[in-house]
Amino acid sequence: MTLVQVDGIFQSYGPRPILERVSLSVGEGEFISIVGASGCGKSTFLRLLLDQERPTRGQITVDGQPLKGEPDRTRGIVFQRYSVFPHLTVRDNIVAAEGLSRPLGRLFGPARRAARARADATLDRIGLAHVAHQYPAALSGGMQQRLAIAQALAAKPRILLLDEPFGALDPGTREQMHAFLTDLRQETPMTVFMVTHDLREAFKLGDRVIVFDKTRWDPHDPAAYGATITYDFDARNGGIPYQLKEDQDGSSHPAAQPAA
Amino acid sequence: MRLINRYPGPVGRVALAALPFVLVGLVYAQASAARLAENPQDRILPSFATLGGTAWRLLTEEDRRSGEILFWGDTLSSLSLLAAGVGIAALLGLVLGVAIGLIPLIRSSLQGFVAVVSMIPPLAVLPILFITLGVGDTAKIALIAIGITPFLIRDLTARTLELPQEQVVKAQTLGASTLGIALSVALPQILPRLISAIRLSLGPAWLFLIAAEAVASDSGLGYRVFLVRRFLAMDVILTYVAWITLLAFLIDWGLARLSRWLFPWAEARG
Numbered sequence: 001m002t003l004v005q006v007d008g009i010f011q012s013y014g015p016r017p018i019l020e021r022v023s024l025s026v027g028e029g030e031f032i033s034i035v036g037a038s039g040c041g042k043s044t045f046l047r048l049l050l051d052q053e054r055p056t057r058g059q060i061t062v063d064g065q066p067l068k069g070e071p072d073r074t075r076g077i078v079f080q081r082y083s084v085f086p087h088l089t090v091r092d093n094i095v096a097a098e099g100l101s102r103p104l105g106r107l108f109g110p111a112r113r114a115a116r117a118r119a120d121a122t123l124d125r126i127g128l129a130h131v132a133h134q135y136p137a138a139l140s141g142g143m144q145q146r147l148a149i150a151q152a153l154a155a156k157p158r159i160l161l162l163d164e165p166f167g168a169l170d171p172g173t174r175e176q177m178h179a180f181l182t183d184l185r186q187e188t189p190m191t192v193f194m195v196t197h198d199l200r201e202a203f204k205l206g207d208r209v210i211v212f213d214k215t216r217w218d219p220h221d222p223a224a225y226g227a228t229i230t231y232d233f234d235a236r237n238g239g240i241p242y243q244l245k246e247d248q249d250g251s252s253h254p255a256a257q258p259a260a
Numbered sequence: 261m262r263l264i265n266r267y268p269g270p271v272g273r274v275a276l277a278a279l280p281f282v283l284v285g286l287v288y289a290q291a292s293a294a295r296l297a298e299n300p301q302d303r304i305l306p307s308f309a310t311l312g313g314t315a316w317r318l319l320t321e322e323d324r325r326s327g328e329i330l331f332w333g334d335t336l337s338s339l340s341l342l343a344a345g346v347g348i349a350a351l352l353g354l355v356l357g358v359a360i361g362l363i364p365l366i367r368s369s370l371q372g373f374v375a376v377v378s379m380i381p382p383l384a385v386l387p388i389l390f391i392t393l394g395v396g397d398t399a400k401i402a403l404i405a406i407g408i409t410p411f412l413i414r415d416l417t418a419r420t421l422e423l424p425q426e427q428v429v430k431a432q433t434l435g436a437s438t439l440g441i442a443l444s445v446a447l448p449q450i451l452p453r454l455i456s457a458i459r460l461s462l463g464p465a466w467l468f469l470i471a472a473e474a475v476a477s478d479s480g481l482g483y484r485v486f487l488v489r490r491f492l493a494m495d496v497i498l499t500y501v502a503w504i505t506l507l508a509f510l511i512d513w514g515l516a517r518l519s520r521w522l523f524p525w526a527e528a529r530g
């Protein structure tokens with residue numbers, strides 16, 4: 001069943017096209033890994049899915065409904081940095097996932113105590129109980145990202161967007177985070193879009209790996225054209241390509257290699 | 261070893277910090293002794309002994325007419341005006357700074373206006389304040405508030421705009437309303453910045469206070485300094501100046517401590 005439908009998206013900033021003719025259909029519960037060269041528009045694509053920006057052309061629907069014009073609780077996000085609130089303790093960062101949706105942005109009285117108890121249970125499960133009363137700045141990068149993911153999930157979004165969430169972590173911590181994310185997904189099945197620079201990670205975690213790249217290239221003006229989805233791999237069986245998007249103008253492109 | 265790589269030891273640190281104070285004291289003592297040797301009645305550079313005696317008299321002796329100790333009355337009067345002016349400015353600066361930084365519609369409307377208003381020289385407005393508000397405390401509080409509010413608004417606007425956009429987006433994905441984001445994401449992170457901004461604006465605040473007291477008042481530290489100037493009472497003036505300096509220093513130090521105590525996370529972030 002299709003959950004997210006992306007139809008012919010174009011996105012430009014001023015005269016500069018970033019994304020061109022991006023179309024994608026994603027089923028409920030799928031894990032989509034997104035790879036592509038730096039600056040090709042992966043984060044831009046996530047911002048469009050998040051409804052933080054509107055595309056120049058084209059439309060995105062979730063469950064058949066067009067997006068409403070601003071982010072909301074149905075789509076959670078984890079950035080590479082700045083994802084948790086530095087002024088809240090680890091526990092209060094989890095509580096904020098419930099409290100922020102209240103009129104004053106926080107919970108009071110019994111509701112707050114109940115949310116704290118739930119937050120403590122969450123922290124126990126993700127192995128952060130021992131730092132519940134510390135501030136995020138005192139945490140390692142891996143712990144901060146674990147907290148950021150748990151915070152995003154505490155709002156129970158249907159769609160989770162991850163923008164290079166493990167990009168700043170060392171390889172060992174990365175492996176732990178993969179296991180952590182896989183476990184979480186078994187508990188709460190949600191649709192995930194994850195941008196990564198690590199192809200192994202993309203194929204390991206994703207059901208599909210999509211590649212953003214430019215299909216047209218002007219050597220005199222590298223910024224003349226935007227990127228689109230050039231490959232869409234089935235990553236479930238160790239990543240045997242099942243679909244090769246056709247180049248619209250028929251030319252084969254040297255950079256259209258996923259390893260680029 | 262290069263000069264930029266040389267650091268004082270624990271004793272050297274204290275000695276170097278004390279050095280300028282000691283030097284200034286020595287120069288003053290020298291100059292004072294030289295003048296007094298020429299004319300024992302000289303009032304321009306009183307000796308440290310005279311200053312100590314004057315300070316003791318000011319701090320302990322009651323005024324013959326009112327029966328109060330003027331020194332403490334002046335202090336109380338000045339500090340309450342300062343607190344009122346800075347307090348009003350802080351509140352306005354906080355509310356408007358966060359609103360302008362967070363809400364594009366308000367930013368479009370007020371940012372240019374605040375930039376223009378902040379160019380008005382506050383002291384030039386003082387006569388207007390005296391004419392419209394009378395020569396009482398209200399005008400002085402208004403001068404302090406008018407003098408530092410634009411700076412506070414602009415500084416806190418900039419600090420609010422500096423908040424990582426990721427946090428604002430994140431809060432929205434957790435369902436926060438504009439008010440919720442303002443109160444629970446922006447405000448708590450701006451409060452330590454407010455304290456820093458207040459510390460920076462205390463210098464101008466004292467300036468406006470003393471200027472207003474000098475022009476129209478019947479009490480206050482600035483009033484007293486300008487009153488006794490007519491009698492060339494340098495011993496009184498110097499005592500008051502030292503006291504004002506000490507007060508300003510203690511307030512600044514206290515605010516720094518308060519910030520560290522209230523917002524431990526702001527330190528850790530570095």
Ligand SMILES: Nc1ncnc2c1ncn2[C@@H]1O[C@H](COP(=O)(O)OP(=O)(O)O)[C@@H](O)[C@H]1O
Nearest residue numbers: 013014018036037038039040041042043044045
């Ligand atoms: N708000 C914006 N205004 C103008 N240009 C932007 C904006 N956001 C991103 N860009 C540009 O769009 C391009 C794609 O950015 P981004 O989506 O962040 O790339 P990626 O995440 O794939 O590295 C970059 O060249 C970037 O400079």
Ligand SMILES: [Mg+2]
Nearest residue numbers: 042043044163
């Ligand atoms: Mg990016």
